[in-house]
Amino acid sequence: KLWDLVDEYLHNDTESIMRSMADHFEYTLARNKWNLAPQSLFQAAAYSLRDRMIEWWNDTQEYFYDQDSKRAYYMSIEFLMGRTLTNALISTGLLSPYYEALKEFGENLETIADLEHDAGLGSGGLGRLAACFLDSLATLNYPAWGYGIRYKYGQFKQNIVRGYQVETPDFWLESGNPWEIPRQDIVYKVGMYGSVQYVTRSDGSLAVKWEPGHCVGAVAYDTPIPGFNTKNTLSLRLWSSKPLVDMNPEELKADPWDMLRQNQADEEITSVLYPKADSDSGKELRLKQQYFFSCATLQDIIRRFKKSNRPFAEFPDKVAIQLNDTHPTVSVPELMRILVDEESLPWDQAWAITTKTFGFTNHTVLPEALEKWSVPMFAHLLPRHMQIVFEINHRFLEEVKVKFDCSPEVISRLSIIEESNPQQIRMANLAIVGSHTVNGVARIHSEILQQSVFADWHRLWPGKIINITNGVTPRRWLYCCNPTLSSAVTKQLGGNAWVTDLSLLKDLRSHITQEFLRDVREANKVAKERLRKYVSKLTNGAVDLDTSSLFDTQVKRIHEYKRQLMNILGVIHRYQCLKALTPTERSQQVKRTHIFAGKAAASYQQAKAVIKLINTVADVVNSDPQTKDFLTVVFLPNYSVSLAELIVPATDLSEHISTAGTEASGTSNMKFAMNAGLIIGTLDGANVEIVEACGQENHFIFGATAPEVDKLRAERQSVAIDQRLYNVLISIERGDFGASSNYRWLIDPLWQGNDYYCVAHDFPLYLEAQQCVDADWRTPDVWAHKTVLTMFGMGTFSSDHSIHQYARNIWNIKPARMPTEH
Numbered sequence: 123k124l125w126d127l128v129d130e131y132l133h134n135d136t137e138s139i140m141r142s143m144a145d146h147f148e149y150t151l152a153r154n155k156w157n158l159a160p161q162s163l164f165q166a167a168a169y170s171l172r173d174r175m176i177e178w179w180n181d182t183q184e185y186f187y188d189q190d191s192k193r194a195y196y197m198s199i200e201f202l203m204g205r206t207l208t209n210a211l212i213s214t215g216l217l218s219p220y221y222e223a224l225k226e227f228g229e230n231l232e233t234i235a236d237l238e239h240d241a242g243l244g245s246g247g248l249g250r251l252a253a254c255f256l257d258s259l260a261t262l263n264y265p266a267w268g269y270g271i272r273y274k275y276g277q278f279k280q281n282i283v284r285g286y287q288v289e290t291p292d293f294w295l296e297s298g299n300p301w302e303i304p305r306q307d308i309v310y311k312v313g314m315y316g317s318v319q320y321v322t323r324s325d326g327s328l329a330v331k332w333e334p335g336h337c338v339g340a341v342a343y344d345t346p347i348p349g350f351n352t353k354n355t356l357s358l359r360l361w362s363s364k365p366l367v368d369m370n371p372e373e374l375k376a377d378p379w380d381m382l383r384q385n386q387a388d389e390e391i392t393s394v395l396y397p398k399a400d401s402d403s404g405k406e407l408r409l410k411q412q413y414f415f416s417c418a419t420l421q422d423i424i425r426r427f428k429k430s431n432r433p434f435a436e437f438p439d440k441v442a443i444q445l446n447d448t449h450p451t452v453s454v455p456e457l458m459r460i461l462v463d464e465e466s467l468p469w470d471q472a473w474a475i476t477t478k479t480f481g482f483t484n485h486t487v488l489p490e491a492l493e494k495w496s497v498p499m500f501a502h503l504l505p506r507h508m509q510i511v512f513e514i515n516h517r518f519l520e521e522v523k524v525k526f527d528c529s530p531e532v533i534s535r536l537s538i539i540e541e542s543n544p545q546q547i548r549m550a551n552l553a554i555v556g557s558h559t560v561n562g563v564a565r566i567h568s569e570i571l572q573q574s575v576f577a578d579w580h581r582l583w584p585g586k587i588i589n590i591t592n593g594v595t596p597r598r599w600l601y602c603c604n605p606t607l608s609s610a611v612t613k614q615l616g617g618n619a620w621v622t623d624l625s626l627l628k629d630l631r632s633h634i635t636q637e638f639l640r641d642v643r644e645a646n647k648v649a650k651e652r653l654r655k656y657v658s659k660l661t662n663g664a665v666d667l668d669t670s671s672l673f674d675t676q677v678k679r680i681h682e683y684k685r686q687l688m689n690i691l692g693v694i695h696r697y698q699c700l701k702a703l704t705p706t707e708r709s710q711q712v713k714r715t716h717i718f719a720g721k722a723a724a725s726y727q728q729a730k731a732v733i734k735l736i737n738t739v740a741d742v743v744n745s746d747p748q749t750k751d752f753l754t755v756v757f758l759p760n761y762s763v764s765l766a767e768l769i770v771p772a773t774d775l776s777e778h779i780s781t782a783g784t785e786a787s788g789t790s791n792m793k794f795a796m797n798a799g800l801i802i803g804t805l806d807g808a809n810v811e812i813v814e815a816c817g818q819e820n821h822f823i824f825g826a827t828a829p830e831v832d833k834l835r836a837e838r839q840s841v842a843i844d845q846r847l848y849n850v851l852i853s854i855e856r857g858d859f860g861a862s863s864n865y866r867w868l869i870d871p872l873w874q875g876n877d878y879y880c881v882a883h884d885f886p887l888y889l890e891a892q893q894c895v896d897a898d899w900r901t902p903d904v905w906a907h908k909t910v911l912t913m914f915g916m917g918t919f920s921s922d923h924s925i926h927q928y929a930r931n932i933w934n935i936k937p938a939r940m941p942t943e944h
């Protein structure tokens with residue numbers, strides 16, 4: 123009887139949805155007409171939509187089970203999901219009934235959607251890429267799971283106080299998370315510390331047994347990931363740590379305060395996302411987080427595999443695990459520990475299974491971001507894993523010595539263990555040895571991995587290091603965030619098949635109609651007006667953006683290699699030029715609005731100084747009566763996924779000006795170009811492929827190339843700096859933008875003209891590129907053509923395209939679309 127009822131499907135007409143929302147309002151939230159809060163209407167809408175996703179979710183898992191599909195598991199320490207409501211309504215095709223239902227309740231969907239707190243479980247590109255990949259995996263009907271950590275506190279909230287970044291905790295769960303399902307029934311034990319025992323098996327053979335010194339519990343929280351235009355709904359399983367009182371009896375005897383402290387320590391493991399992006403923290407808690415979610419995830423994957431009663435030899439035929447950078451790499455020795463110590467497989471068989479199961483993606487070449495764990499710390503927390511890593515390294519180096527005549531230098535570079543004091547574990551080396559395929563995230567990046575960062579490995583195993591260029595989901599980053607432009611495309615293409623097949627955009631090339639150009643311009647205007655309102659509200663009307671001006675945007679993590687410094691120095695130069703003109707000359711200048719946003723790692727002083735400089739320049743320029751109608755600068759605080767959804771459609775020109783050879787790929791460049799924005803940038807990361815696909819003539823490319831940067835860095839001879847840079851630095855030195863002491867470590871390296879990130883070298887080239895921008899902006903037709911030609915070239919930068927390559931070239935999985943009547 124229960125199943126008959128369970129098998130009944132919910133109805134999706136407006137009436138039924140109103141009923142379901144009212145039920146959740148009263149029965150799930152226990153609210154009534156005396157305490158109606160918009161937040162609770164949002165939650166009621168979310169819960170009722172979740173109900174509908176749960177139906178397809180269960181069906182999907184059952185279908186994959188029936189199909190006995192090979193599954194891909196995407197392990198990432200970050201998932202930057204943003205908001206879910208609007209995206210889920212569009213993917214499930216339930217936008218209009220919910221729109222109507224809320225209207226019936228006297229509410230507006232957009233207002234309600236704005237109440238949702240971003241799920242900010244990531245610090246930047248790596249985390250957002252993981253989120254885009256989940257959307258594509260679901261939409262393309264691949265059998266896959268996302269695995270990560272359910273941080274109690276997401277990426278810190280950025281406040282700007284007197285121009286300075288001030289971090290405050292992001293307690294994103296304060297009003298609950300309606301999308302997640304706590305799986306109190308799925309709890310795994312995760313051990314740590316302790317020692318390794320040697321026990322004789324019944325057959326007299328020696329077995330190694332790890333006796334953890336302490337255990338914590340890992341509880342699963344599942345979030346449905348709906349595909350677009352398919353019922354397939356995948357799972358994002360995030361682990362939360364909890365004390366396992368019953369598991370540590372002796373601790374029970376301790377005084378309750380001790381136990382309480384221990385419990386807190388256990389909960390603390392998943393409490394906060396590490397704020398550092400692009401620099402290795404080396405902190406034990408970070409290693410604990412990495413092992414915690416790797417251990418829980420592998421136990422869960424193996425439990426699912428064992429349901430099929432297959433021998434472990436077939437594990438790689440049914441399981442593909444992707445390591446999203448080195449953060450989950452401890453999974454390699456963990457799988458070996460389980461196969462050898464618990465499943466008693468011989469080492470070689472276990473190793474064959476392990477290396478056939480894992481794939482590894484590298485996302486950065488910055489030396490400071492390549493993780494290394496000190497052997498003493500690693501051995502203390504994970505004594506058995508340390509043994510296994512030593513064994514892996516020993517056998518690997520033996521194999522290398524036999525098969526390849528490598529010099530001792532090469533051997534020591536290949537070694538997973540760095541013979542420093544203390545010794546260090548090179549997690550990238552362990553990930554490469556433990557995986558069957560390694561990939562970079564853009565062509566130039568993968569070439570740099572093959573030619574330099576991992577050159578020894580490329581020589582050792584040609585073909586192991588491949589490229590899969592990043593992508594972004596066109597659902598969130600075009601169809602959802604820019605409905606006006608989307609409907610123009612749908613109208614032009616006669617349908618929205620492009621939403622799941624972005625390569626169709628290229629068909630627009632053949633007939634660029636005036637009507638379409640008008641629609642694209644209209645979409646830009648609508649988006650600019652929306653952003654103007656947001657900024658005006660944010661600044662209580664103090665900053666009122668001129669929507670007829672050119673919106674020039676740089677939004678991404680603040681980092682020296684991304685060169686926000688060069689951008690703001692360019693703005694100071696523009697300001698100085700405007701000041702030097704007569705009012706009539708000034709009136710002929712292109713009106714510009716420079717938009718900045720991005721967080722700096724809390725301990726990264728140089729990046730924080732850049733934020734201060736940008737805010738101080740904004741104060742000076744925006745309040746200068748001579749220039750304020752021609753130049754506006756804004757730093758929008760607390761950059762996030764939902765703020766990006768507001769800025770991207772409103773941008774005319776986006777800046778991706780990293781020192782060539784430093785930005786692995788970049789993904790915001792793809793979002794802007796997909797929304798008909800033009801790019802000013804260097805030949806770095808995915809910029810290279812974007813301008814190739816869209817025509818370099820349609821963008822503003824400048825600066826030293828990666829090989830030229832290497833040459834400049836090798837020479838490092840000081841050169842006379844450009845006069846325009848000189849004038850800018852002088853104005854900073856004399857305090858035009860506050861005490862120059864604030865910016866000492868930013869500008870000192872520039873005076874010598876040979877700063878590490880080549881700002882002094884590229885600055886004049888950057889200014890020339892910006893002049894070309896102005897020239898094109900003065901001819902709206904030229905600009906408009908470049909915007910649509912850019913858009914038409916973005917077909918291959920959909921995360922669907924990337925995921926198809928992972929599925930074909932690394933995971934060997936096939937789509938399994940659930941039949942609609944299922």
Ligand SMILES: CCc1ccc([C@H](C)CC(=O)N[C@@H]2O[C@H](CO)[C@@H](O)[C@H](O)[C@H]2O)cc1
Binds near residue numbers: 399788
């Ligand atoms: C150890 C601390 C740490 C944390 C995060 C990271 C990430 C790899 C940094 C990151 O987000 N990298 C970005 O990944 C994007 C997705 O592939 C790329 O598009 C960006 O170019 C790259 O900077 C490195 C080191």
